[in-house]
Amino acid sequence: MDSRLLDRLILELNQSSPQILTYAEAHKLQNLDVPTCLRMAELQTNLLGKGEEACHQLYRLLHLHAEAVYFSLPTRTPHPGNTEQAHKSPPERFVLNNRGPWFFVSCFGLAVGGALLYYYSDGALWDGARAVLAYTALGFSKPATSLLLLYAENMGKNH
Template structure:
């Protein structure tokens, strides 16, 4: 069986466990670390002052050393700063965030995290074809409801609807709709 870890009650405790992983993670590039620092500098209320942000963005210092100093600094500052760090990490390096040791062996719920069941409901794996099919059904129902309205029973109004709907489509579909309208007007 897997070893059971005690649940983390604070972000400071989580950060304490995640520091070795974060220091050795090669996915945390200089660009990503700079983005995290900038987000911590710009969030309200400010987690890092402008002077602190400049210190941690110093290009003369290696990225790993800057990251280690940043993590120590955040642990000294407090709980809210550690929480904002996790939020910045998730926004800028989700792959790193998802591989953190504190996330792998967790029993408590994280306010930043969505449960896997809820995530499947929000982001289904059906893809763009499913979306287009649903959109087409909705658009078709809207056209049927519009066409069945008593004031819109004339054939000219149906041509207007198809003519205006052709504007939003690509060139090939637009040509097909316009040729259909021309053929029906000749009949």
């Protein structure tokens, strides 16, 4: 960061309407004998002690006077774990599965085949399905078993 930019930030933080930096703090931070990186670090620790509003004021001033510095801050660059930036980035294409269109076509064909078989078959097919359903119920919990057996009995009465 440039020394003149830091001096401008300190001056504006001193002259802001709710005064963030006192005159003594601003005078101490504008000491040109101290390197700019140390002055900036001291400014940041000073603002951290003053609260969140003071830090937001620094961010606002950086955004006004040095956009390149503002957008290169670690809180403004996207990180994998940063959820705030994930909402601001363009939405990604959602992929439900990676099996491709033929998997969808085969599953759809299986569903259509099952529906056609159900509507256009005679009742003899469902007698075997009832037996399979009754055997399948053996592996489930007691409420699920009773529900499947009840369904199998009702299925037998309907056909």
